[in-house]
Amino acid sequence: MTDKALPIDQQRKNDHVKSALAQQEIAKNSDFDEVRFVHQSLNTVDFANISLETHWAGATHALPFYINGMTGGSQQTKQYNQALAILARETGLPMASGSISAALKHPDMADTFTIIRQENPQGFVMANLGAHHSLENAQKAVDLLQADALQIHLNIPQEVVMPEGDRDYSMWAEQIAEMVDKLDVPVIVKETGFGMARETIEELMNLGVKTIDVSGRGGTNFIQIENERRDHLDFSFLADWGQSTPEALLESICLQDQVEVLASGGIQNPYDIVKAISLGAKAVGLSGKFLHVIDSQGIDAGIKLVEDWIQFIRHMLLLTGCQHITDLKHQPLVISGQLAEWAYQRGIxxxxLANRKQASS
Ligand SMILES: Cc1cc2nc3c(=O)[nH]c(=O)nc-3n(C[C@H](O)[C@H](O)[C@H](O)COP(=O)(O)O)c2cc1C
Structure with a gap:
C-alpha cells in the first residue's frame, strides 16, 4: 500500500520494486529463443582450462555477468542493496547501484547506497545516475560509493509515461560528453529495458562513450510499471516499445570493434547469457531476476543460483567448442522468426552471422 508520508521519489522506488517483482512472476516470450547455435561434432576444448574472464570498463572481470542497477533511495530498498552487495561479495559479481539521484536530493538517504561499499569493500562497484545530472553530481555519486565506474542511464520511455517524469532532454548529450571527458572513472551509458539502436550507439560513440549497455526489452518493463502509477492517460498500448535485447545486440554488431557492448534486459537463464555474449556482449547484466531471487528465496539461494550458472556456462563453452568465453563471439548463429525479420529490415x-568462422580453440 502507498505510504503517503514518503517523499515521491522514495515512494516511487518502492513502487518500482513491487511492480518489478510482480513482473518476474509472469512468463514471457524471449527473442533469445530465435537465436540458435550450430552444433559441431568435434572440438578441442579442455574443460579444466576453460576461462570465463572478460575485460570491460577498464578492468578484468572473473565472471561474464553482473548485478545491474536497481535499488537504494528508500529505507526499504537499502535492504535489497545490502543483500545484493553480499551476493556480489560472495560470488565476485560486479554490481551497480540504483540511481543515486535520491541521495543527492535527500542526503539522509546516502546510507541506502553506501551499504553497498560497506558490505563489499573490494568488489567492482558501479554508481548510477540519470543523464540530466551535472558533472558535479556525477562526481558526488562516484565518491559516495568509491565507485570503479559510473553508469549513466537513458530512460526516455519511462520518463514519458511517468506522471512526474522529466520533459526536457535537451542537455543529456552535452552532460554525457562532459562526464566522459572529465570523470576519472569509466562511464558506461545504459538503457533501462528499451534497447539501443545503431544510430544511438553511434551518437554515444561520437560523445566519447567507450562502454554501452544496450539494456533491451524482454524483462522488466518500465512503461508498464509507470503506467500502473498513473490515474489518467492509459499508455498500455506502448507495452512493446523498444528493441529486445537480441535486437539491440544485432543493432550493435557492426560497431562492436569500436565500442565495448554490454547486454541486459530479460536475462532469465545462463543460456541467455551465452547467447548474448555470442551476439557480441562483453558481459551480461541482470536486474529483475536477481531482485526476485533475493526477495523470494534469500541470499544463500542467490549465491547458489550464481554458482550453478557459472557451472552451466562452463558446460555450454564445452559444448560449443569455446576454450575462452570470448571465443563465443565467433560461433555461427542462426537467427529466425521476428528477430530475423527485424535484422532484414534494418540491413543486418x-x-x-550464420556462416562466420569459428575461432580455433
Ligand atoms: C526495481 C528496479 C529498479 C531499477 N532502477 C534503475 C535505476 O535506478 N537506474 C538504472 O539505470 N536502471 C534501473 N533499473 C533498470 C535495470 O538496470 C535494467 O536496465 C532493466 O531492469 C532491464 O533488466 P532486467 O530485465 O534484467 O530487469 C531498475 C530495474 C528494476 C527491476
Missing part, C-alpha cells in the same frame, strides 16, 4: 546481415 544474418547470413554472415
Amino acid at each position: 546481415n544474418t547470413q554472415a
Whole structure:
C-alpha cells in the first residue's frame, strides 16, 4: 500500500520494486529463443582450462555477468542493496547501484547506497545516475560509493509515461560528453529495458562513450510499471516499445570493434547469457531476476543460483567448442522468426552471422 508520508521519489522506488517483482512472476516470450547455435561434432576444448574472464570498463572481470542497477533511495530498498552487495561479495559479481539521484536530493538517504561499499569493500562497484545530472553530481555519486565506474542511464520511455517524469532532454548529450571527458572513472551509458539502436550507439560513440549497455526489452518493463502509477492517460498500448535485447545486440554488431557492448534486459537463464555474449556482449547484466531471487528465496539461494550458472556456462563453452568465453563471439548463429525479420529490415546481415568462422580453440 502507498505510504503517503514518503517523499515521491522514495515512494516511487518502492513502487518500482513491487511492480518489478510482480513482473518476474509472469512468463514471457524471449527473442533469445530465435537465436540458435550450430552444433559441431568435434572440438578441442579442455574443460579444466576453460576461462570465463572478460575485460570491460577498464578492468578484468572473473565472471561474464553482473548485478545491474536497481535499488537504494528508500529505507526499504537499502535492504535489497545490502543483500545484493553480499551476493556480489560472495560470488565476485560486479554490481551497480540504483540511481543515486535520491541521495543527492535527500542526503539522509546516502546510507541506502553506501551499504553497498560497506558490505563489499573490494568488489567492482558501479554508481548510477540519470543523464540530466551535472558533472558535479556525477562526481558526488562516484565518491559516495568509491565507485570503479559510473553508469549513466537513458530512460526516455519511462520518463514519458511517468506522471512526474522529466520533459526536457535537451542537455543529456552535452552532460554525457562532459562526464566522459572529465570523470576519472569509466562511464558506461545504459538503457533501462528499451534497447539501443545503431544510430544511438553511434551518437554515444561520437560523445566519447567507450562502454554501452544496450539494456533491451524482454524483462522488466518500465512503461508498464509507470503506467500502473498513473490515474489518467492509459499508455498500455506502448507495452512493446523498444528493441529486445537480441535486437539491440544485432543493432550493435557492426560497431562492436569500436565500442565495448554490454547486454541486459530479460536475462532469465545462463543460456541467455551465452547467447548474448555470442551476439557480441562483453558481459551480461541482470536486474529483475536477481531482485526476485533475493526477495523470494534469500541470499544463500542467490549465491547458489550464481554458482550453478557459472557451472552451466562452463558446460555450454564445452559444448560449443569455446576454450575462452570470448571465443563465443565467433560461433555461427542462426537467427529466425521476428528477430530475423527485424535484422532484414534494418540491413543486418544474418547470413554472415550464420556462416562466420569459428575461432580455433
Ligand atoms: C526495481 C528496479 C529498479 C531499477 N532502477 C534503475 C535505476 O535506478 N537506474 C538504472 O539505470 N536502471 C534501473 N533499473 C533498470 C535495470 O538496470 C535494467 O536496465 C532493466 O531492469 C532491464 O533488466 P532486467 O530485465 O534484467 O530487469 C531498475 C530495474 C528494476 C527491476
